[in-house]
Amino acid sequence: MDGTNRTDPACTQEPPLAIQIISNLDIFGIILYSALTFMALVSMLLYIEECVYIYKKVSSNKKSAIIWVNGAAPVICAMSCLGMWIPRATMFTDMISATYFAIVVFKFLILMIEECGGDEVFLKRSANETFKISTGPCCCCCPCLPRVPITRRSLFMLKLGSFQFALLKMVFTILSIVLWTNGSFNVTDVTISSAAIWINTSVGVLTIIALWPVGILFMHVRDTLRSLKIVPKYAMYQLVLVLSQLQTAIINILAMNGTIGCAPPYSSKSRGYLMSQQLLIMEMFIITLVTRLLYRRQYDPIPYSDSEEDEKNIVLASSEHCVKNTV
Template sequence: MGDQLGNTSSINSSESGGCSIGDPYTYQFFPNMTAASIALLVITSILSIVTLVIFLESVIFIQKTLPSTRRKMQVTWIIGLFPAYSLTSLLAIYVPRAHFIATIHSSLYLSVTLYCFVLLIFDYYGGFDAAIVLLSEDTSSIAFPPLLCCCVCCLPKVKVSKRFLRIMKRLVFQTALVGPIVRFIATVLWTDGRYKPGLIAFDEAYVYLNTILIVSTVLAMYGLQAIYKVSLTLLKEFRLRPKFLSVQITLLLGNIQNAFLGILVSTNVIKCSDPFSSKTRANFLFNFLIIIEMFLMSIAARFLFRTRTGNLNYLISRPSLKLTQKVARDDDLETAKKRESQVPNNNVTTGKKSECLDGKAKLFEYTLSDNSVSVSLA
């Protein structure tokens, strides 16, 4: 998955023809810009500002509309992925030598976003415990991309148990933990001249740190794919598929474009133009494309996350499950009744109004219809 698995490296190249090596300073960059470059700079600035405005408007809607603080935070962080990428890319265009720092920060944001998306999926169920019960009847293949997608025929299906969901959740969580640590080390080494992005050699820290990032991100994507696949049918009305694609496309766009432009630089298709190295020109093109793409992605995300459809409800039950009210204190029931009038809950079992009075079903217990399983969520 390349450098942009945090997008942690600049596009590297070997220079020819006497062109400068390395990114220019701003006092070298702006005086040598052509009319076309200035026009592109204006366009990217406008698009980044519009992307930020779309995000801020969506945040206002989310804070006023979504049912819980937990979901507000999760959705806000996820849709913040697009302005985060856009603004860091804009910074890298204005200050070419900040390209590495800018991509480090966008990569850190993406690492946390993957885990936030997992938490959002569980929140749609009503919490992790609710997801355990609602998925307790299901089985799932473990042949998920990007690790085991070629082993569909030879790998058995496993029961979607608490242990299965917890392992997959931890696989995603580790990238939110490992990513920042590795990138912090890379930044420290980079300031000391010991980390050279794109330079592949056995004695270079880049090779080993980037390998750790690749493994971490692949494991995280595997865990995310597993949770997404087992939830796809039950959470269909929550528009889970397009929401997942919006995050996945963002990850893939950076990886594919970064790798492709790196090939163009190494094959001398993107040539240097003094005082700009081929690496600098490729970085400029990469950031320009990212800004355009994040503008389009932010518009798409607005129709997915900034809506009442698929964002207000909880999946409270399924046809084979029923809810039984637990004994609770009067004040708990009173609080729950107030919340019931404010938060619409979705009950797919019957046409009757759901008895579940809050998102995590704290006042109820799930029971399989054949009474073989009873799990308390308190």
């Protein structure tokens, strides 16, 4: 990109208003915006229908977790659509998406435990087993780390490791909004003295810490829950993370550095945000369709050992409860 694009006043202006976007749309723009808005609308309608299905067909101990996890792609898709139409609200829509996904990280861990029968059944089945903690994203390069016995305390620590992200992400979001109203928070300010750089760095560290327990538990239960399609479910969860966090961060960095050229009424930064939102709408729409296939179905009970009579009775009782709900 040449230097003229960096000094052009049109490249340094604030994001355009919604009415400016509408008035500047050509035929291609109208088709594109209409198609993306339709995708976002369909994603939310499918999610609402999925929530009704889960509420009626799934046992109560799994309802909350499945609904939260299923909502990751539709919520991000809807927030990206709002940010596309109202560019000046991008900071808020991104914060809502990130806060929701922070809760999804914790809920996915809870879902894996509930798919195993809940805390008590999981602890009984794994009484003589250990967790492999040398997994990503924290310690995948440390195979020498000792394995941790599976106890009620270690399970609680895994839950706490993910829950702290859901809680503190919400706290940092509220703090960011408060600082923004005071003029002290600017997402484009990357100087060492800015509040944004410290808050974003803290959130990044918390994200890595929260993803670690989910990876540990997944490595432990992936064979047990293979019949419940836990591997593709985990893959979709990871894909949402990469696309909504890493992809967005890369595009935004390129925009802030001026690599992405401006196109009035969009400045370089605003155009980068626009590109990110449009990509996310299409990607989250596809993920919504895939997750619908993964979660909207009936599964056979997890096979348990015949010698574990207590656990078997719990599973049979749970299966009977699910059949009654289905009927």
